Amino acid sequence: MAAGVAAWLPFARAAAIGWMPVAGAPMPAPPRDKRKGQDGLLLLNVSGTRFQTWRTTLERYPDTLLGSSEKDFFFHEESREYFFDRDPDIFRHILNFYRTGKLHYPRQECISAYDEELAFFGIIPEIIGDCCYEEYKDRRRENAERLQDDEEMDGEGGGGGGGGDGPPVKLTAREYLWRAFENPHTSTLALVFYYVTGFFIAVSVMANVVETVPCGAPAGRADKEEVSCGDRYALAFFCLDTACVMIFTVEYLLRLAAAPSRYKFAKSVMSVIDVVAIMPYYIGLVMTDNDQVSGAFVTLRVFRVFRIFKFSRHSAGLRILGYTLKSCASELGFLLFSLTMAIIIFATVMFYAEKGSAASKFTSIPAAFWYTIVTMTTLGYGDMVPKTIVGKVFGSICSLSGVLVIALPVPVIVSNFSRIYHQSQRAEKRRAQRRSGSGENSARYMRSKQNGLPIDSLEEEAGQALVGKSASPPFESQHHHLLHCLEKTTNHEFVDEQTFQANCMEISVIKRSGSRTSSPSSSPSPPRGLGSCCSRRHRKKNGFGLPSANNQELSTIRIPERPVANSRSSLNAKLDETMPLKCDEAFGGPRMVSLAAPPPTSPEGDASSAAAPAYSRSNIVRVSAL
């Protein structure tokens, strides 16, 4: 309610007359109101839409474009109005901020357009009211994710498609190789290699499959026993396997050599799959035809099927599926957990229900697990069926509940998959677009966008500096004058938390040393120029303290520049302050005084404490973060 504070300030100042008879000391002079009678209507023309408001409405927030003299840059002499070539729909919300003190976020606006307008007019988005803050944050996060994805895609595709644009980068052979591996579209050789490996993966997998097909009895064997093709044409299959493994090994070693970070590459999933795919062959080579280990060796051959996972480098869909499963890990975990619970419950029930019946297949609870799983997933093989009535009842309950339990987490997984899939499709399309020739434009545009950002921030800084140097907002100076009057009335001064703590400590120290025990009196005592070294140091230390970053809106910091020997209270190991204070300095503008709004953070406070030393005329410069 900063607008409210400004509106009530005249009242608060007038009410200060109530302190006057009580005050013992003379009051400080009020700040000169430099702009009397300048309240008038301002015409703001935003791309043709005219807005009008009072000048004082805009001046409530002097650290924004409209509230400061920065708007004079946009003043159009001929039509005597301020012209802004910006979006009028969003401007409406910005102007409402000045009027009501609350910034709202319109749902139908694009988040980046809105952010740009806010940045242009110098309004920080953190002051968006509670009503719209959630929505704003959500949209912002969504946008950031999308941008991040785009950047990643850019990083991958930019290397491929943007080669024509920027200065030609000389790649080492290693980098060239790595790029060829990651983006097969970069050169013909890479493409050829890509397809060859794909082909061999397929061949290897097919060979593994065909190996096990029964091929008919070999000629010359008397017992007419069917053997698998793998045994019949063992040599052929062995040669095929060798060839495939050769190719895979070479590919793996090349990738390992070309990887920018070998350790990271070795840790990645794809490389693990590669290793697992070729290991069985080498282990088989190393091991002799020993009977004990041959069983284990046969098991190892199973791992050859992992070669099929190598296809994921070739298929985006497979990658997306894997990524979806990874991102839905919690839902899958929940599914598993609830299924396990249900299985155990039902298996127990079925076991005890079928215990009575003769020749029951439900010999133990773990045996009943199989029945429960088959029933819950609605498979119903029929190899185990309950025979008792009770068993049948519980069996039907089991199958009904199975449907429910499984159906619940599935939509979450589906929606995740769909979102990721669409995203990747969009990226693919854009990559295709870029490759087809609009790459130049988009890259240049990207670069200009990046260049634009520093300029924007520079503008803001310049704007802040501008405000810093201009005259203080009258509202601020008047408020400080009011506080100063209160100080004079009570003969006490505001200090910030740190100084206060330090004072308390010093007081206790002094009391203990027994040097001074007189209580503070409200009448001025004779000056004591006792500056003990520790107090001076203490003073200096607290001189440039930052405003306290808690929710207290007002924290005053004292920066003593020229101590005057006019101490007030005798409990004064400190240096004396009390001199005509002039509260006419500028700093980072008014903050949201409302206690509910999120407080602005200290970057503005830093700017203010930096600006303060510039005003060396005042002996104590009060820097307040109002």
Added chain:
Amino acid sequence: MGALMVIFSLQPKQRRKPTDSVEDELELSAVRHRPEGLGQLEAQTRFSRKELQILYRGFKNECPSGIVNEETFKDIYAQFFPQGDASTYAHFLFNAFDTDHNGSVSFEDFVMGLSILLRGTIQEKLKWAFNLYDINKDGYITKEEMLDIMKAIYDMMGKCTYPVLKEETPRQHVEVFFQKMDKNKDGVVTIDEFIDCCQNDENIMRSMHLFENVL
């Protein structure tokens, strides 16, 4: 501006609020108070039309219902003195502004009070201050009343002050005040003693003129 004048003059009626504060809350949200016409206010106060317009715009913006109740008053005042507790002083101030004692400050009360404070003669200002200090409005300021007021003022300073606020500081301040003001030492300060004393004190006289250019 013409439209404003028309609006102001078209609404001559005022609505009085019952003194029950609970009902006040309910009625506040339902009923809107409209002030007297601009011409009447201009006659009753020492503000010009333009000043009244500015004042009303600010007032109406903050209190669309047209009246301020004590809670809002305390909130507003607390925003000016965030370091301390301004609620007690705001309470006394509210009572001083609420001249008809109906539990709420309407725009007329507000503007009348401001007119005295900003444009009034010294006598009027001092009388207003006396009225503020005299909590039970019996015409005498006792030490207890003054102590209450003093404590309220010191409360606004808050805890973090230099030098550190002691318990007896308000009391001492009251003693000083009474020493100065209470001429016949009867333990109370009457309005004449008060006005006399203040008029003889240069500091007070000077500071009374302080806020004349506020609006």
